[in-house]
Amino acid sequence: MQTIHTFTQLNFDVGQGVATITLNRPEQLNALTSAMTGELLAAFKTCASEETIRCVVLTGAGRGFSAGQDLTEFGQLSQPRHITRHLRQGYNRLILAMRELEKPILAKVNGVAAGAGLGLVLAADMVILSDKASLVTAFIGIGLAPDSGVSWHLQRVLGPARAFELLATGRKIKAEEALQLGLVNHVVPAEMLDATVENIAVRLAQAPTRGIGLTKRVLNRTATMSLAQALDYEAQIQAIAASTDDHQEGVQAFLQKRPPKFTGK
Ligand code: T3D
Numbered sequence: 001m002q003t004i005h006t007f008t009q010l011n012f013d014v015g016q017g018v019a020t021i022t023l024n025r026p027e028q029l030n031a032l033t034s035a036m037t038g039e040l041l042a043a044f045k046t047c048a049s050e051e052t053i054r055c056v057v058l059t060g061a062g063r064g065f066s067a068g069q070d071l072t073e074f075g076q077l078s079q080p081r082h083i084t085r086h087l088r089q090g091y092n093r094l095i096l097a098m099r100e101l102e103k104p105i106l107a108k109v110n111g112v113a114a115g116a117g118l119g120l121v122l123a124a125d126m127v128i129l130s131d132k133a134s135l136v137t138a139f140i141g142i143g144l145a146p147d148s149g150v151s152w153h154l155q156r157v158l159g160p161a162r163a164f165e166l167l168a169t170g171r172k173i174k175a176e177e178a179l180q181l182g183l184v185n186h187v188v189p190a191e192m193l194d195a196t197v198e199n200i201a202v203r204l205a206q207a208p209t210r211g212i213g214l215t216k217r218v219l220n221r222t223a224t225m226s227l228a229q230a231l232d233y234e235a236q237i238q239a240i241a242a243s244t245d246d247h248q249e250g251v252q253a254f255l256q257k258r259p260p261k262f263t264g265k
Helices: 034-049 071-077 080-089 091-100 116-123 150-158 160-169 175-181 190-205 209-222 227-241 245-255
Strands: 010-015 018-023 055-060 064-066 105-109 112-114 126-130 134-136 186-188
Touching: 010 034, 018 034, 018 190, 034 091, 055 064, 055 190, 064 116, 071 080, 080 091, 091 116, 091 209, 105 116, 105 190, 112 116, 116 134, 116 150, 126 175, 126 190, 134 175, 150 160, 175 186, 186 190, 209 227, 209 245
Parallel strands: 018 055, 055 105, 064 112, 105 126, 112 134, 126 186
Antiparallel strands: 010 018
């Protein structure tokens, strides 16, 4: 493992093509401060620019993933005249940076994810939950409406009725229910979480990174298109994918009956 960045509220480690970003305020269940949000933005920027990074894992230290906005920092920020700017400069940029990063992001959810912490989970490309973890929308508990993309993501996956129920009650969604609802990819016993995620992450880091990035781009853009528009957009993006080294390598490896060796280029 190599540490390429030193942060105060995050750990950022890179090994085997995988960057692991660990939210690191365990005593506060990794509640998100403005400083931490700024560090997350910087970390995702490094993930975008560093060619050797081909997959990202986002997780939390200790027993929680993230309890969302740090409520002890909230007094000033939550005043109506500050909150829109705070969201635009912080969580909005962060969620977009995650969706626009053309590399796979795995959320390794070790414990509770609430509020904006749930927003980070839902903005990841794959979510693997410990059987001890849970998801909580949390906003309504402090009289707020959803932010950090939670309304958008929940509604897309669950439809409006179930999204409303989870947002309006703020009830805890246990791991098995999250799986049944289709909010997460896998639930594994807590003691198998690290190994399971490492296995998936290393495999993704050896996959055709540009093809995965373009897949993410297509999913992002076609979500709001008509079928005719989506077909046309896919046809344009495929021309980019077809120009990559990994496309050539995949076809050659198939024809030569050998395993492909993808470089991410
Ligand atoms: O302008 C803007 O940025 C608006 C943006 C808003 C985005 C949001 O995220 S709004 C939602 C904010 N989050 C919450 O309201 C969740 C508050 N926390 C909880 O409801 C519970 O802590 C959990 C359900 C997440 C976990 O419950 P539990 O029983 O496992 O843990 P706990 O005992 O409540 O918390 C453990 C410690 O973490 C505790 O500290 P202590 O007493 O041991 O010293 C607790 O105060 C601290 N903690 C938990 N959540 C937060 C927090 N500290 C600061 N901020 C928190 N959000």
